[in-house]
Amino acid sequence: MPRLGSGIPLVARADEMRRLRAAFAAADRGEGGAVLVSGDAGVGKTRLLTELSEHAASRGALVLTGRCLDVREGGLPYLPFAEALSPLSTDEDPVVAEAVRLRPALARLLPQGAMPPAPGGEYLVPDTSGERDVPYRVRQEQDLGQLQLFDAVFGVLTRIAEHRPVVLVLEDLHWADSSSRNLLSFLLNRLRGHRLLVVGSYREEDVHRRHPLRALLVELVRLPVVSRIDLRPFGAAEARVFVEALADGPVSPEVLTDIAERSEGNPFFAEELMAAGLDCEDLPAGLAEVLLSRLERLSPQARRVVRTVSAAGDSVAHAALAEVSGLDELELDEALREAVQHHVLVIERGAYTFRHALLQEAVYADLLPGERVRLHAAYAGRIRRTPQGRGHDAKLAYHSLRSRDLTAALPALARAAEEAERLGAPGAALRQIEQALEIWDAVPEADRPADITELDLLQEASYFAGTSGEPERAIAYARSSVQALGPDVPPETAAKTWRRLAEALLNAEGTLDEALGAINRAWELVAEREPSKTRAWVLATRASILRSAGEFEAASWNAHTAAADAQAVGTAGGEAAALVTLGALADWAGEPVEARKRLREAERKAVESDSLNVELRAICYQAFSHEDLGEYAEAMEIYRRGIARAEQTGLTWSIFGLEMRARYVTLRYLTGDWPEMPGTNAPARGVSSVLAARMTSSWLPFEVARGRVATAEKLLEELRPHWRAEPATAIVSGATGAELAYWQGDYEQAVERARKVIDFLLASDENYLLATVRLGALAVEAAAAWAGSARPHGDQERAEHAAAVGRETIEHVRYAVANGRPRAQQVGPEARAWLARAEASASGLEGPADPSLWAAAVAAFDYGAVYEQAICRWHHAEALLAGPGDAGPAAKELLAAHEVADRLGAGPLRTAIRELARRARIEIPGTEPKAAPRTTIDPLTGRERAVLERVALGRTNKQVGEELYISEKTVSVHLSRVMAKLGASRRAEAVAIAYDRGLLT
Template identity: 70%
Template sequence: MVGRVDELRRLRAAFLRAERGEAGAVLVAGDAGVGKTRLLTELGEFAAGRGALVLTGRCLDVREGGLPYLPFAEAFGPLATMDDEVVAGAVGPRPALGRLLPLPQSGPLIEWEQVPVVSGSEHDVPQRARAEQNLGQLQLFDAVLGTLTDIAANRPVLLVLEDLHWADGSTRNLLSFLLSRLRGQRLLVVASYREEDVYRRHPLRSLLVELVRLPAVSRIQLAPLGPQDARAFVEALADGPLSPEVVASVVERAEGNPFFAEELLASCADSVDLPAGLAEVLLARLERLSPDARRALRVISVAGDSVMHGAIAEVSGLGELELDEALREAVQHHVLVIEQGAYTFRHALLQEAVYGDLLPGERTRMHAAYAARIKRVPQGRGHDAKLAYHSLQSKDLNTALPALLRAAEEAERLGAPGAALRHVEQALEIWDAVGESERPPEHDELLLLHEASHFAGTSGEPERAIAYARSAVQALRPDTEPERAARVWRRLAEALVNVEGTLDEAVEAIGHAWDLVAEGEPSKTRAWVLATRAAILRAIRRREEALHSARAAVADARAVGTAGAEAAALTTLGTLADNSGNFAEARRHLGEAERKARSVDASDVELRAVYFLGLSHEDQAEIEPAIESYERGVRRAEETGLTWSNFGLELRARHLWLRYVSGDWPSEPSARPGRGVSSVVAARLTASWVPLAVARGRFDTVARLLPELRPHWRAEPLIALTTLAGAELAYWQEDFGLAIARVREVVDFLESTGDHWGMAEIRVGSLGIEAAAAQATAARLRGDDVAATAAAADGAELLAMVRHGAEHGRPRSGQVGPEGRAWLARAEAAASGLDGPADPDSWAAAVAGFGYGAVYEQAISRWHYAEALLGRGETRAGKELLLAYEVAERLRAVPLRAAIQGLARRARIELPGAAAEAPRRDRVDPLTERERLVLELVALGRTNRQVGEELFISEKTVSVHLSRVMNKLGAARRAEAVAIAYDRGLLTRPVAN
């Protein structure tokens, strides 16, 4: 372990923390051959020595498609046969682990028409249309997490995952899920990856950016060895003394890479000149082996995986004795290692070098031989994926096509839509190259396009889902059966409706679908088309048409017995009633929709109904029932594997928002959602945490997130509204001009979308008016009348926008609700301070307005109310300030608490436990607290009058304090007193320019 003492110490420390119940994860990054595996092996031995269960899995480079969850399957494999009651108790009750372990699996099929309306999970082949919710990804994810948690309750667990740069999308999703839920388990997850392989567009890159922000995740960069360590490493490896020239040559050419150094040293003999490049060095080393050994190595390099003896014998054509000797020679020369009875290269670079040196014909023949063996010999899990890979490489497209389709089916069964998508995409690539008679009869290109769109949508790639759906529409022929064509058009509409800016095209698409079935008899397809049409028409505010379609959908659904479509239509009827102010009717429809959808496992429809039910309560400021609905929806999303679905995400976001509003703040917000969703959805969830981060004073985190979220505004305008917290951040930092600019940026963006955001502009504008009022006040205090006038004009302009939004906006329920009225009152109150002291009565109205349960916003309004009262010399300001302070203290709302403390300090109001911290000084401070406050403001250029206004004292009193300060400091003038105070360390703030 030369040169890795610090890295090993950090890993051991991470494990010891996990041993104490502080779960964590470490990402180990480094170039190929830098020593990642060696380091993790050492950690595994250390953990095992302390009684830990060590589970190790490796990702493999199987080129396109990949094997879903491969490293987890390898790591969890031993659990299936382990003679341990704790392990058995953890594994047994979780049938979802059957995707990783040889456990019994079960799961009913449903007809594709039962798939939810908005999620876009409709399928064209009934036997493939399994409900995600029956055996979704989250069920497997929860099973993995639960198993590790249960085992860790008995003994520490170390989970090691190597070579993440080869991980398939499903593995990345599961890893993200696992790391985002590390809490108090006695669990440490360590994952390694080749940094040089994670290029800019590599799928792992964005995941790493997300993971390193999680509080439980740390990162170790395994850098090349320094010259001294590299020299010590080479000398330690040598069997005997080496000449200085050889050592220097190896160290120089290895450039600090331990593997390169080892290979260079192994390939040199008696100071012979070394090859120029690593590949040449590796191949030169192999040239010393016998022809049979080199042939065996070439055969193993083509497998791309660990290979059993029988496969090597068949593909190589070597006799048993010759093969035994060849493999023995390769193992003795440390080229191959034996793992679980199979042979594999000691390092991936060796395999790559050998594979890259193969002649084209040689490579094709070996792939063909592997494919032929796989056809005859069952390979278990991943059989079809391997067959497809080798058949593609050997140009046997007739075999590759059906294998790809079967591999896609297996990936779907395993809850890995990303892998299924890759397989279907490859099938599409070779479709035209396969003769019509050789194609699977149950498939055609239209079906593959339809499936590709479905898998893209369910694997978090909405843009690709749209692209494939459009291609499917283009592939329709005049003789395509109408109902099938309608399903294709509906698939396009569903894909479009989840992406911002494509609603008009979605309307057109669902119109085509409806035209194809409008004159037909009631059917499941017709019912779903009607339900989808109703939801889309409601979204574009064509209320009467939406109402007609929803009622027709209910009638058709009941006629043909498709409860999923009926529930979808009932949900639309409920939202339409809610928009009209018929709340009782709305909640009756939504409740019925929730029950019907749940009865037939149409879980996304169920989530949609629960979401709109919660929104109905929220709009009327019924906070508790709204939170209860959202909590129920979040639980159902997790239970059914739809956490990352459209409404699963929105339920989570609304639930978090109401916790923020009601003052029930989570103790530790998550940085990012798990992978497997689009970057837009990830940004949406991240943005939902930003207001809480600002309120808690985590300014550095917010400042880092805002630029990352900005590019996603166009795709999801709600992100713009949520990241309005950037204006609040600037306000708390007293950069009022930036706060106003950010408000204007959001307003301009919302107006550019062409949608109706009038109601949102009330809150947006209110924040801007508060910043404008603060900027005007600051300008007046420093005597800058021009700046004060400009700030007041900005505030007046925003106030006009707010009033216009309140008058002409389109509330969901038809009238401005309690929240909107509260923000309108706050805007008016803030505007009262644009040209002078704010009006206390206006701020009292704002405080009352937020009394519906908006605890934090009411506390902010109380702070402003107290400030306005102090401006009038009202003694009751202390009571209001204390109430605001109690909320800020309980919520740990750092910026608000600091602002309240500052106001209390200036007004000489005592707050419990809020004694001001005295600045550090070199000597005893001769100044009183009030004298120092006066001098601090004078140092900032304030006049006596301005100091008096800010401290709520008379100008004469300011003059008296200054006279005392100058006497104590021996100064003849104000400026001299300031200079002396700075020299003596009595002031800490810099003088303003």
């Protein structure tokens, strides 16, 4: 019998094991961290983590292990965490017991913590009031919020970690549900300072371009506490050593070579080939066939049990196997013993599961169709007979679907969706509802649940799609629900359906007219009726849409009427929705005090009525009110509160959950609160690529400002297809694209990029006029630099063209500020600051810029825009140094700008400041003043000289490009021009000539 699993010596993983042990040692010192282990299926991830677990346990650590399962549609939220934390419920350590007891939110994860009844014993029931966005809602608060659960998990781990180090191992993250991914992100963002190590593994080949884990990995690997280990297949020599270790005895060189080659360096392949028999010459090349050939060595009873386990989709208890397999106790014991001894099954926490997921997949795929149906039916029957608990309905739905018992699957799917919503997992709820819709017509009408209609499911699918970050699907389901309306549908139900469509359309770009048409249709159905919850909600939604359309008087009437109707019938949610619109209207009228009062009241009423979307909207508009007036500290605090609430309620990727996160990141950029490494706030499974692009674009300015050219260019290319669907992405792309080209010295392209987005926005909607102010200012700035770079070389035609472009653009900026429609009555400080910057830049279109205008720009950005103000200080110093007078004021500006650029790591700005200081012989940290003025005529441009200076220092073209934030190809072009001007044929000769002529010192 060959040795398998943990009995094999760890081969060729010394470096990986050293890194894992170092991570544990750091965690043991209180430097919490995380390691993500990636690799192909069977490459040895589990074996490596088992070695780490044994190492940590031997040093007194508490090791908790959880695994994700491939349940695909309708997965149970938080499954790996529930498995990992379940030993805590029976741990006799008083520290552990006390930590668990003090955190009741853990009840939903621990085995004895089945979902408790709500206060008063109420559960989810159909809601036909019209107050809610979906037909199923909780009448009272039933469960602790998602954030409480996250805090409880983090709290229990860190509390135990005060007593002994904790290692949390999460395997197969490529199968993790969205809720588990969110919880993982939550933990990894809070590891510092704790004796806690989190180790996760995932299959690299499964994480394809659109896989939901991919974006999360991008976020996580940028965290300082997270490191990554890529586990590669063995090399030829390593594979031979591994196969020899497998054999645990003499093996001929031919067998060693054969298995090592056929396994292609994959340890699991090698294990299976070895286990199938050393002398087996006719094994098929496919791994599935190799795996199944091993099963032929088992007895018929053992194969029967193995097939039974493969259909479970999870680990299986002995009692369940006894019932489903049909074997008597003695036969079952012998069959299980045989399967375990042959390393097909393993025993974990008293249940049986496959030693490797690939083996389970191969066995399950080999089941006959009828056999598969019978096994799933048997599991479903057992689940129906067992007491209900956490995940009961999700499992019942899964097995009922696979056994084609659609009558049982339909209500189970609806209940599973309810549970997923309670757990704050709208994405999982959506998948359950979608499956219910798929089988609706296949279930006889008499067998359908009496309290559910297809219209209910369509509306619920629309709601869950919208709250889980899929606005396009939310619209599609809402349109389908409208099309499903029949002549016998009550007017109020029809009005609710049209309102749901209008609300979904409002959250998408370019659908405002359709949204207005939909809400007007809803209004027609209830306009002549008595006040009701439905009528109040229709009016509130209509007010919001009319405000977005610029019909402020009509919006005000609808909002006031909605509030009155809501008060009359006692629907606080509808009143809250109306108050948000009234608050936004007050802000537009220049009454921020009144606006914030109404918005706070709206938030309070939304909380009282459990109207989660309205609550987030009220919080978001409160932050808008402060942000529009440049009160960034207050706005950021409100955004933080809103983000936390969105995470707590599972609405992270709802329209306002996303908007608050994106705006918060933008304000961090403006105020100079830059994170060490940007992240993407990774989307959950199925999140719209448009919304993911919106979030990614909010991090793009950091990449440009820090000089990460390759990453920035890649992101700009990826974001381009999303401009039309999300203009905010276009705005950021235009601004950052222009800035990137500016820092690279390609001023013409900088102008082109900014103006291209201006034209795009104005062609889409003139309401984006104010959004073009910053873009126009950047274009004017680039045009001035473009003209300034042409004049010293006598290229008057090019200089005049650039100046003409700049003059045309500054006129556009002035028009936009004068005619744009701000959210408040007056243009805010941000737009005024960018206008001041544009005016200062325009003063340099014909010659040296006006220092007083740049001083005004510096002052204009004093409202909290730290980085932009530093850029203005740099330009102010340039303008001062271009004129007569003392260099003292310029030096002061450069020092202040340099301090900001250096602190933020803004490489391109810092380099520009140091270059200017060096030429002006101003002492700046990191620079050496220029030795002496040149008396010879200098034929080189500033960029050409900068390139030649670095070549003189021995830099390669690639190194020069990295230092100057330009491409290697651009460096080569500059060098060619330098050599032509100096009459040199080689780089070294050009440097020597430059020194001889005094062009270099």
